[in-house]
Amino acid sequence: MELEDIYRQDLSLLIALQILVEECSVTQAAKRLHLSQSATSRILARLRDMLNDPLFSRVGQRLVPTQFALDCYQQLQQPTGQLIEMLTPKVFVPEACRQKFIIAATDYAMQALVPFILPDIYRKAPNIKLEIVPVQHKELQSQLSAQGADMAICRAIGQTLQLNQEFLGKVGVSCLLSPEHPLANSKLTLEDYLRYPHGTIAISDGVKALLDAAIAEQQAPTERLRASHLDSALALLPFQPLLIILPAGMAQLAASKHRLRVKPLPFELPPVNYKLFWHSRCESDKGQQWLRQEIATATQRLLAD
Incomplete structure (x- = not known):
């Protein structure tokens, strides 16, 4: 038969x-x-x-x-x-889980969120495997469906209505500068922001567009460097009076670690809402549900600080 x-x-x-x-x-x-x-x-x-x-x-x-x-x-x-x-419905046991998960994340999330989330996740589920890949903002739907990423930590951009999502928090933008910078002990004005050279770090095209739009009527500042990681900009500080423009969470971490100064932007910037996105194919999996909850809870706590 x-x-x-x-x-x-x-x-x-x-x-x-x-x-x-x-x-x-x-x-x-x-x-x-x-x-x-x-x-x-x-x-x-x-x-x-x-x-x-x-x-x-x-x-x-x-x-x-x-x-x-x-x-x-x-x-x-x-x-x-x-x-x-x-x-028979199964109870998910993190200690016994051996699944592999693929998480898409922005440059900011990789540097300022993921390192603080992972230790507790691995403490609870020591046998899981995680792969962190760059998020593809313009192809997010495809990345979370056909390309196999399980979830994404990023801001909403493009067509995301068909994706499941959970709000994580708001991410601001700050300026970081050396303690030897002429403005180290002064308030950062719009004139200063426009006059000094910039190093733009871990800022997506979408957020860069928001920054540019906020000063559209002004002469654009000189951008000496644009990079994903902070180390490149730090290497230039002895030689350039850079204003390092980067996500606020990264700025605070770098200021504490490298004894730098943090300055708020001298203009208003629309809030950058970060969310956790996932495709419906991952909705019911017990392991996926557990990991999403762990990431959401930890990230919401970090972004609320």
């Missing part, structure tokens, strides 16, 4: 056969199946027709299974046990 032939059979009848063998009574089997006695008798008739065997003979009030029925019962034990295990 081919797989297609099995598909056309009512395999639920085989579950009824197991119960009939165990109970040796139509009445008792009907109770377990939550059916009437007559309906269970009709099931037995269908089983006899499907399997081409009488299956039971009546001795007094009991049904005595044939050898064929007993053989079927034994053969059904393993597959039905596996079906029960497969169909």
Whole structure:
């Protein structure tokens, strides 16, 4: 018999056969199946027709299974046990999880969020595997579906309405400068912002466009450097009076680590909302649900500080 032939059979009848063998009574089997006695008798008739065997003979009030029925019962034990295990809702145990997850993240998230999220995740689920890849803002839908990324930490841009999402928090933009910079001990004015050379770090094209739009009526400042990582800009500080423009969270971390000065932007910038995005294909997976909750909770806490 081919797989297609099995598909056309009512395999639920085989579950009824197991119960009939165990109970040796139509009445008792009907109770377990939550059916009437007559309906269970009709099931037995269908089983006899499907399997081409009488299956039971009546001795007094009991049904005595044939050898064929007993053989079927034994053969059904393993597959039905596996079906029960497969169909029974499982409790997710982080310590036992060995899944691999792919997380797409912005340059900012990779440097200022992920390093602070990972330790607690690995403490709870030491056997998982994580791959962190650059987010593709303009192809986010495809990245989370066809390209296989499980979730993305980024700001909303383009078509994201078809993706599941959870708000993580607002990300600001700050200026970072050396303690030897002429403005180190002064308030940063718009004139200063425009006059000194810039190093733009971990700023996406979308956020860069917001920055440029905010000063559209002014002479654009000189951008000496644009890079994903802060180290490149730090290397230029002894030689250039750079204003390093970068996400606020990164600015605070770098200021503490490298003894630099943080200045707020001298103009208003629309809020940059960060969200966690995922495709519907990952919605119901227990491991995915657990990891999303861990990332969302930790990130919301970081961005609220």
